[in-house]
Amino acid sequence: MKKIALxxxxxxxxxxxxxxxxxxxxxxxxxxxxxxxxxxxxxxADAFVELTGSDTxxxxxxxxxxxxxxxxxxxxxxxxAATAAVAAGCHYFDLTEDVAATHAIQQLAEGASTALMPQCxxxxxxxxxxxxxxxxxxxxxxxxxxxVGALPAxxxxxxxxxxxxSVDGLINEYCQPCEAIRDGVRLTVQPLEDLExxxxxxxxxxxxxxxGGLGTLCETLSGRVRDLDYKSVRYPGHxxxxxxxxxxxxxxxxxxxxxxxxxxxVPSTLQDVVLIFVVVSGLRGGVLTQxxxxxxxxxxxNNGHSASAIQITTASxxxxxxxxxxxxxxxxxxxxxxxxxxxxxxxxxxxxxxxxHSTRIESLS
Numbered sequence: 001m002k003k004i005a006l007x008x009x010x011x012x013x014x015x016x017x018x019x020x021x022x023x024x025x026x027x028x029x030x031x032x033x034x035x036x037x038x039x040x041x042x043x044x045a046d047a048f049v050e051l052t053g054s055d056t057x058x059x060x061x062x063x064x065x066x067x068x069x070x071x072x073x074x075x076x077x078x079x080x081a082a083t084a085a086v087a088a089g090c091h092y093f094d095l096t097e098d099v100a101a102t103h104a105i106q107q108l109a110e111g112a113s114t115a116l117m118p119q120c121x122x123x124x125x126x127x128x129x130x131x132x133x134x135x136x137x138x139x140x141x142x143x144x145x146x147x148v149g150a151l152p153a154x155x156x157x158x159x160x161x162x163x164x165x166s167v168d169g170l171i172n173e174y175c176q177p178c179e180a181i182r183d184g185v186r187l188t189v190q191p192l193e194d195l196e197x198x199x200x201x202x203x204x205x206x207x208x209x210x211x212g213g214l215g216t217l218c219e220t221l222s223g224r225v226r227d228l229d230y231k232s233v234r235y236p237g238h239x240x241x242x243x244x245x246x247x248x249x250x251x252x253x254x255x256x257x258x259x260x261x262x263x264x265x266v267p268s269t270l271q272d273v274v275l276i277f278v279v280v281s282g283l284r285g286g287v288l289t290q291x292x293x294x295x296x297x298x299x300x301x302n303n304g305h306s307a308s309a310i311q312i313t314t315a316s317x318x319x320x321x322x323x324x325x326x327x328x329x330x331x332x333x334x335x336x337x338x339x340x341x342x343x344x345x346x347x348x349x350x351x352x353x354x355x356x357h358s359t360r361i362e363s364l365s
Contacts, residue, residue, distance in 0.1 A: 004069075038050075060087040115325065125338055141224055171262075194209050297312065
């Protein structure tokens with residue numbers, strides 16, 4: 001039975017703890033700064049440790065004796081947690097969407113005796129697995145479009161949005177530059193730009209650039225694809241209001257105030273829906289062809305446990321990565337990219353099956 005050090009007991013961390021514990025194959029020690037979190041995860045944690053320091057030395061000491069570290073802390077802790085994991089001799093998995101943190105972890109992995117696999121969530125994470133799988137079936141890839149939305153099922157405010165995941169992560173992806181490939185050239189594009197509108201099953205949506213969703217796919221497919229981009233999906237009008245807040249009111253330069261405002265004024269919800277679709281076009285057998293992977297995943301209530309769609313998809317994805325790693329289906333040392341996971345293997349995994357059995361999108365226009 002593998003020993004897992006789980007950093008963070010927030011909504012995603014709680015779901016990770018439950019999934020790993022209930023599988024019967026993992027012993028989970030939960031680490032969190034809030035001692036009250038112990039009561040929340042006691043049913044799924046073999047032990048709870050209150051984190052009293054965020055420096056690498058404190059983290060390394062806490063991780064010692066575990067087979068792997070699963071980091072569900074805010075993205076700002078990714079680099080220090082990965083550094084501590086390497087020092088402690090633990091394999092490392094996280095959910096970060098931060099590009100700079102991923103590059104730092106990639107450097108840490110050079111020559112490491114353990115494996116480091118960041119970006120194991122939904123986007124970045126599963127979306128890259130699906131996109132890479134579709135692209136591999138083409139003789140020549142023309143374009144790869146990756147679109148993901150974590151949305152309230154019942155939007156009622158002007159932003160048409162509820163808080164369904166990390167506010168820190170949300171603001172970070174709205175403020176940081178975004179990677180893309182256009183006309184075969186890797187470049188940086190601005191967040192909240194390149195707005196597009198579309199409809200799914202009769203519902204209108206918009207999508208715009210956000211940071212981090214591509215993971216390492218831009219590097220992997222460089223030289224093999226003409227156009228590649230990632231956009232977040234929202235209800236119409238959301239992007240324009242966020243541009244007012246971030247750019248015109250200059251809250252991009254005062255993110256703590258923005259975070260306080262959002263937490264105070266925008267309710268959180270467990271009643272959400274996750275939209276996933278990847279569109280790949282190119283030549284196959286000399287014929288211009290298009291392939292689509294699309295899913296719509298809803299919040300669930302099973303066995304008395306309520307879980308939002310973003311909790312389900314994010315926690316299941318990182319648990320699948322950990323599970324496949326210990327099953328020997330992934331490299332056992334160094335930096336592991338999400339696209340090194342084979343989509344059929346992921347969907348066959350006991351945790352990854354969430355993505356296999358979700359509601360399929362029937363129409364896209």
